[in-house]
Amino acid sequence: MEELLELLKDGHARTIELLAMELGTSPEDIERKIEYLEQIGSIKRVSMQVRKCNGCSGCSGGEQSGATPCKGCMPEDGFKNMGTMWEVMV
Amino acid sequence: MRANATIALLGQPNAGKSTLFNALTGLRQHVGNWPGKTVEKKEGNFSHKGVNYKVADLPGSYSLSANSDEEVITRDYIASGDADIVCILADSSQLQRSMFMLADYAGIDVPCILLLNMADVAKQQGKSIDAKAIENKLGIPVIPFSATDKKSYDVFYNALDKAVASKNKLNIEALENKYESIEGFQQICGLIPNDAITGYSSTWLAVKAIEGDKVVMAKLSEVLDDSVMAQIESIAKETKGAVATGGCKFAWIDDVLDNAVSKKSKNIKLGKLDKIYLSRVWGKPAVVLTVILGLLASFIPAIPPMIIGSVVLMLKAPIASGLAAIGAPHILTLIINDVVIQSLSYIIKMLGFVFGVTLSFGLLEEVGVMARISYVFDNTMGKLGLQGKSVMPFLISFGCTMGGAAGARVIDNWGQKVLTIALAWAVPCGAAWATIPMLATIFFGPGAVAVIVAILLIMLVHMYVTAKVFGRKLVKKQDRYGMIMELPPYHKPKWGALFRYVLGRTKETFFRVTKVVLLVCGIFWALSYSPAGGNGGILYKVGTAIEPVTKAIGMPWQLFLSYIASAVGKEGAIGVISALYSGGSYSAAFTQAMSGGGVAGDLNSILLANVTKPEALAFMFAMTFNMPCVVALAATYQETHSAKWTAKIVLYYTVVSLLLAFLAYHVGLLIW
Numbered sequence: 035m036e037e038l039l040e041l042l043k044d045g046h047a048r049t050i051e052l053l054a055m056e057l058g059t060s061p062e063d064i065e066r067k068i069e070y071l072e073q074i075g076s077i078k079r080v081s082m083q084v085r086k087c088n089g090c091s092g093c094s095g096g097e098q099s100g101a102t103p104c105k106g107c108m109p110e111d112g113f114k115n116m117g118t119m120w121e122v123m124v
Numbered sequence: 125m126r127a128n129a130t131i132a133l134l135g136q137p138n139a140g141k142s143t144l145f146n147a148l149t150g151l152r153q154h155v156g157n158w159p160g161k162t163v164e165k166k167e168g169n170f171s172h173k174g175v176n177y178k179v180a181d182l183p184g185s186y187s188l189s190a191n192s193d194e195e196v197i198t199r200d201y202i203a204s205g206d207a208d209i210v211c212i213l214a215d216s217s218q219l220q221r222s223m224f225m226l227a228d229y230a231g232i233d234v235p236c237i238l239l240l241n242m243a244d245v246a247k248q249q250g251k252s253i254d255a256k257a258i259e260n261k262l263g264i265p266v267i268p269f270s271a272t273d274k275k276s277y278d279v280f281y282n283a284l285d286k287a288v289a290s291k292n293k294l295n296i297e298a299l300e301n302k303y304e305s306i307e308g309f310q311q312i313c314g315l316i317p318n319d320a321i322t323g324y325s326s327t328w329l330a331v332k333a334i335e336g337d338k339v340v341m342a343k344l345s346e347v348l349d350d351s352v353m354a355q356i357e358s359i360a361k362e363t364k365g366a367v368a369t370g371g372c373k374f375a376w377i378d379d380v381l382d383n384a385v386s387k388k389s390k391n392i393k394l395g396k397l398d399k400i401y402l403s404r405v406w407g408k409p410a411v412v413l414t415v416i417l418g419l420l421a422s423f424i425p426a427i428p429p430m431i432i433g434s435v436v437l438m439l440k441a442p443i444a445s446g447l448a449a450i451g452a453p454h455i456l457t458l459i460i461n462d463v464v465i466q467s468l469s470y471i472i473k474m475l476g477f478v479f480g481v482t483l484s485f486g487l488l489e490e491v492g493v494m495a496r497i498s499y500v501f502d503n504t505m506g507k508l509g510l511q512g513k514s515v516m517p518f519l520i521s522f523g524c525t526m527g528g529a530a531g532a533r534v535i536d537n538w539g540q541k542v543l544t545i546a547l548a549w550a551v552p553c554g555a556a557w558a559t560i561p562m563l564a565t566i567f568f569g570p571g572a573v574a575v576i577v578a579i580l581l582i583m584l585v586h587m588y589v590t591a592k593v594f595g596r597k598l599v600k601k602q603d604r605y606g607m608i609m610e611l612p613p614y615h616k617p618k619w620g621a622l623f624r625y626v627l628g629r630t631k632e633t634f635f636r637v638t639k640v641v642l643l644v645c646g647i648f649w650a651l652s653y654s655p656a657g658g659n660g661g662i663l664y665k666v667g668t669a670i671e672p673v674t675k676a677i678g679m680p681w682q683l684f685l686s687y688i689a690s691a692v693g694k695e696g697a698i699g700v701i702s703a704l705y706s707g708g709s710y711s712a713a714f715t716q717a718m719s720g721g722g723v724a725g726d727l728n729s730i731l732l733a734n735v736t737k738p739e740a741l742a743f744m745f746a747m748t749f750n751m752p753c754v755v756a757l758a759a760t761y762q763e764t765h766s767a768k769w770t771a772k773i774v775l776y777y778t779v780v781s782l783l784l785a786f787l788a789y790h791v792g793l794l795i796w
Contacts, residue, residue, distance in 0.1 A: 036364055042605040047502030047512060049609050051392050052402065054468045061392065066221035067374065068608060074335070074366040077608060080513045081534055083273040095553050117495040121512060122605035 035067050039076070042122055053085040068120060129288045130178040130206060135213030136225050140241040143271040144213065146488040153179075158197050172281045174286070175713070180207060187228040189332070189366070190339040202234055203323025209287050210236040216246035216253060216268065219381055220374075226262075227373035230299050231328025235291040236264055237283060243268040257384040263295035278651075298379060300327055302372035306334065308359040315356055319346050335366040352362040384495055397614060398496075407500040412584070415497075416577055418488050422480030423561065423573065423786075429476025430565060435471045463649050466702045467641045471634065474558040474698065478633045481557040484625045485522060488618035494519060497607075502607050505750040508591040509599035512607040521551035525663030525752035529759040539598035542764045546594050546773050549760075550586045552579065553752050555694035560632065562749055563701075566731060567740040575741070579748055582784065586749060595775070613762065637695045644689055644699025652704055663704070677782050678733065678789025687746045687785075693753040705731050738792025746785035751777045 037057055042048065050068070054061045071077045135141045143152070149168025159164045166181035183194035190196050200208055212229060215222040219240070226238060239257070240246075246253060259266040265283045270276045303309045312330040320329060321343055333356050345618060346355045394402060400410045420742075440461045448458045488494050497519065504510040513534055521528030528548035535541040552560065560579065564572035579718040652661035667681030673685035682704040690697035751757060751774055761770040 035367050035374070039605065042608070043603065044606065045503050045506040045604055046404070046606040047609055048606060049499065049611050051394065054178050055392055060390075062218070062220055062373075062783050066218075066224070068372075069186075069221065069643050070224070070374075071367070073191070073431065074189070074370065076367060080516075080607075081415065115489055115492055115495065115615075116223065116498070116516075117492075118610040119498065119513060120608040122607070124605065 035071065038064070038067060039071075039122060039124075072120065076123060077120040078123050082119055128178065129208045130180065131209045132180045132182055132200070132202060132207035132210055133213065134182050134217075134225060134229070134236075135184060135241075136186055136222060139184070139213040139215055139222060139225075140271040141181060141184055142215055144211075144239075144241070144437055145179060147271060147274075147277070148177075148179055157174075158193075161193050161197060163193050163197055173285065175285070177284075187224060188232075190336060190337050199232065200231075200290050200411045202232055203321070204232060205323060207575070208232065208291070209284065210234055211239055211284075212236055213239045216240040216243045216247055217251070218379060219246075219253070219385060219607055222376045223380070224373060226294070227377055228300065229296055230296040230376075231325040231331065232587065233293070233323055233325055235287065235293050235743045237287045237292075238262065238264060238266045239269045239280070240266065241269050241271050244270045244273060248457040252386045254384040258380060261295070261298070261380050261384075264292045267442075293519050296325075296327065299372065299376045302376050303327065303331060305371065306363055306368045306372065308363055309334065310395075312356050312359055315352050316344065316348070320344060334360045334363050334369055338359065355662050395614065398611075401493075401496040401500065408497075408504075411493075411497050411500045412580075414488070414493055416580060418483065418484040419557075419561075419576055419580065420573055422477065423565075425480040425483060426476035426561065426565075429479070430473050432564070433469045433471075433473035433476075436465060436472060440465055450508070452554065458653075459646075459649070463642065463645050464701065467638075467645045467699065468696045470562070470702055471637055471641055473562045474637060474695070475630055475634055477561045478554065478558045479626060479630045481554070481561075482523075483622070486622050486626055487617055490615075490622055492612045494616045495611050498607075499609050499611065506604045506606075508547075508588070509595045510540055510544060510547075510591070511537075511604070514540070514547075517544050517548050518551055521548040521553060523554045523559070525551070525553045525756040526759045529756060532763060537599075539600075542766070542769050543591065543594055543598045545760050545763060546598075546769075546776075547587045547590055547776055548757065549752055549756070549773065550583055550590060550749065552583065552748050553694070553756075554629075555637075555753070556631070556748050558637070559694050559698055560744055562698075563740070563744060567735070567737060567744075575744065577621050579745070582745070582749075586780070586784075590780075594772075640693055640695045641699040641702065644692075645702045646697045647687070648689075648700050648703035677746070677786050678739055678792070679746065679785065680739060683735065683743040686706075687743060687750060687781075690747045690750050691754070693755075694747065694750075697747055701731075704732060736792075737796045738789045741792040742785040742789035745754060745788040746781045749781040749784050751781075 038053060041056060050061050050064045053064045057064070057074065067112070068077065072079060133141050133145055145166065145168065148170050150170070152170060153166060153168030156165045156167075157163065168179050168181075170177050170179065180201065182198045185191070185194045185198060188195050210229070212226050214226060228235065240253060240258075241256060243253070253268060255266045255268050265287050267280055267283045268276075269280055309330060312328050312333055316326040316327045316329050316333070320326065321340075324346060329344065333344070341353075341357075344356070348356075400406050403410075443465065444457050444461060447460070485494075498512065498515040501515050505512050505514050515533070516534065517528040517531035520531045525548055528551065529545045532541050532544045532548065535544055554583050561572060561576055564575040568575055619729045641741060648663065652663040654661045654664070663685070667685060670684065671681040674681055677684075679687065682701070686697040686700035689700045725785070755772060757770065760773065764770060764772070
C-alpha cells in the first residue's frame with residue numbers, strides 16, 4: 035500500500051487498472067486497498083454533487099428549492115457518468 | 125442438557141450476518157441497545173443437539189479500529205470473553221477483500237471459526253476454494269457456507285459443536301512475521317505486556333498503537349507508565365501507521381489464500397480508446413480534439429433554427445404593411461419590428477446552439493469521455509497549484525459560471541478555491557455558447573468553425589496565464605499526489621433521458637433569454653430612438669463621443685455598448701445588437717434601407733454592411749472573455765468572501781478581454 039501512495043507522488047492521476055498494471059497486481063487488490071485507505075482517511079472520495087446554486091443565470095425560476103442544483107447548471111441528479119475519484123490526503 | 129454456549133457473529137456489512145442470525149434464531153431474538161450507546165444490540169438463541177446456544181449479532185463494521193462506537197462495542201464485547209466462540213464471516217466471492225476482518229481480529233485472545241459465506245456465489249463465479257488448506261494455515265475451523273441455503277447449516281452446526289469443545293484459536297505467527305517488517309513493531313510489542321488489557325495480545329495492541337487507535341492508547345495509558353507511553357508514541361510516529369499495518373494484513377491474507385483459491389488470471393487490458401486517452405503524451409491533445417469535434421458537431425442541429433430565425437425576419441414587411449393598413453402609429457410598427465421580431469429572430473437562432481452544445485456535452489458525459497477529461501488534466505491542475513477536483517467546477521462552468529463557482533465549494537483550501545473560481549470565469553458559459561457561435565455564423569459563415577476552435581484554444585492559454593498571474597498570491601507550490609480514479613466504462617447513451625435534459629435546458633434558456641433580450645433590446649432601442657429620425661438618439665451622441673477610443677480596440681461604438689451589456693449577461697449583448705443594428709434611428713443609410721421593406725429585414729446583411737470582419741472578431745473575443753455576468757460576480761463574492769479578490773478578478777477580466785479584442789482586431793486586419 036505504501037508503494038501505491040508512493041506511485042501517486044509524481045502528481046499524475048491513475049485509474050485502478052493502471053495502478054494494478056504498474057504495481058503488478060490485480061484490480062481487485064487495488065480496490066480493497068482503496069477501500070482500506072478510505073477507511074483510515076488516507077484518501078478521500080471526491081463528492082461531485084454541487085449543492086444549492088442560489089439561482090444562477092441558468093435558473094429561470096431564480097432561487098431553487100432544496101439542495102439540488104438547477105437544471106441549467108447540471109443534468110438532473112448531477113453527473114452520473116463521471117466515475118469515482120479519490121484524492122490523497124497527506 | 126449440556127452446558128450452554130455463547131457465540132458472537134462478526135463480519136463486515138453485507139457479509140451476510142443478519143441472514144445467518146435470523147436463520148439461527150428465528151423468532152427467538154430480542155433487540156435492545158448496548159449499555160449507554162445508541163447502537164442496536166441484537167441477541168437470540170437456538171438449541172442444537174441438546175446444547176443451548178446464545179447468539180450475539182455484533183454491529184457490522186469494516187474493521188475493529190475505533191472509528192465509531194460500533195467497533196469499540198464490538199471488540200470490547202469480544203475481548204470480555206462473554207462469547208465462547210466468535211464466528212467471523214467472510215464473503216467467498218471476494219475473499220481477498222473480506223478476510224480483512226479476520227486479519228484485524230488476529231491477536232484477540234478468543235477462539236473463533238471462519239465462515240466462508242456465499243460459497244454458492246463464488247462457485248457461480250467459477251472460483252474453487254480449498255477450505256482445508258486455509259484451515260491448516262489458520263489453525264481454526266474454516267467452513268464453506270451459504271447463509272441462504274438451509275442445507276449448508278448442518279455442516280455449520282457440526283463445526284460449531286466441535287469448535288466449542290476444542291476452542292481453537294487463530295494462529296497469528298505468520299501475521300506477526302509480517303508485522304516485524306515494520307520498524308519499531310517489536311520494540312512496541314516489548315513495551316506492552318501480554319496481559320496489559322484483558323483479552324488482547326500485545327501484538328494486537330502494538331498494531332493498534334501503530335495505527336494510532338485513540339481508545340487503545342487511552343486504555344494503555346491507564347496501565348502503563350507515562351514514560352513507556354511516550355516511548356510507544358514516539359516509535360509509532362516514525363512508522364507509516366495504518367498504511368504499514370494494513371499492508372501487512374493484506375499480504376498475510378494473500379499468503380493464506382495462496383494455492384487455496386483458484387482464480388482465473390485475467391490480463392488487464394485497456395480499451396483502444398483508453399490507450400489514447402490515458403496516454404501521457406496523447407491524452408491531452410486527444411481530449412481537446414474530442415471536445416472541439418463535439419462543439420463543431422453541435423453546429424449541425426443548430427442549422428435549422430438559424431434558417432427559421434431568418435425566415436422570422438421576413439414577417440417584418442407584411443406586419444409593417446398590415447399595421448399601416450389599419451392605421452397604427454408608425455412607432456408601434458417600429459417597436460414590433462425592431463424590438464420584438466428582431467429579438468425573436470436572434471433568440472430562435474441562439475436556441476439552436478443551446479440545443480446543439482448541450483447535446484454535445486451531454487453526450488460526451490454520457491458515453492464516458494468527460495470522466496477522462498478530469499483524468500487527463502489532473503497533473504496539469506497540480507502544476508497550476510490546484511487540486512485535481514478543480515476540473516469539476518470548470519466542466520460545470522461550460523454550462524453556467526455560477527454553478528461552477530458553487531461547485532468550487534468542494535475545494536477546502538481558500539486560495540485554491542479562489543483561483544479555481546478565477547479560472548472558471550475564462551470558461552465560456554452556456555450563454556456564450558449560445559451567442560458566440562450564432563454571431564460567428566452570421567459574420568463568418570463556415571469560418572465560424574475556425575473562430576470557435578480559436579476561442580477554445582485561447583481559453584486554455586487564458587486559464588494558464590491567469591493561473592500564473594493569480595497563483596503566486598493564492599496558492600503555495602507544493603508537491604501533490606495524483607488522484608485515484610475509477611473510470612466508467614464507455615457505453616451507449618440513454619437517448620431518452622439525454623433528450624429530456626437537452627430539451628428541458630433549451631426550454632429554460634428560451635424563457636430566460638427572451639426576457640433578457642427583449643428587455644435590453646427595448647431599452648437600447650428607446651435610448652437610440654429619435655422621433656425626428658436620423659441620428660438624434662441619446663445613445664448615438666454618447667456612442668459617437670466614445671467611438672475614437674473604442675475604435676482603437678477594434679469595436680464600433682454599437683459593439684462596444686453591446687460588450688458593456690454582455691457584462692450583465694451575455695444574452696444582453698444580443699439585445700443591444702438587435703436594437704442598434706436593426707434600424708430605427710441608427711443611421712441615415714440604415715433608415716433608408718429600412719424603408720426598403722423586405723430587403724432591409726435581412727439583418728445579417730445590415731450587420732455585414734456596417735461591421736467589418738476584424739471588428740466582429742474583436743467583439744467576439746471581448747464578449748467571450750468578458751466577466752461572465754453580474755450573477756456570477758455575486759456568486760464569486762459569496763464563495764470567496766473577499767470583495768478585494770472579486771474586484772481584482774473583475775478588473776483583470778475586463779482588461780484582458782479588451783486586450784484580446786485588440787489583438788483579435790489586428791490579427792483580423794492581417795487576414796482580411
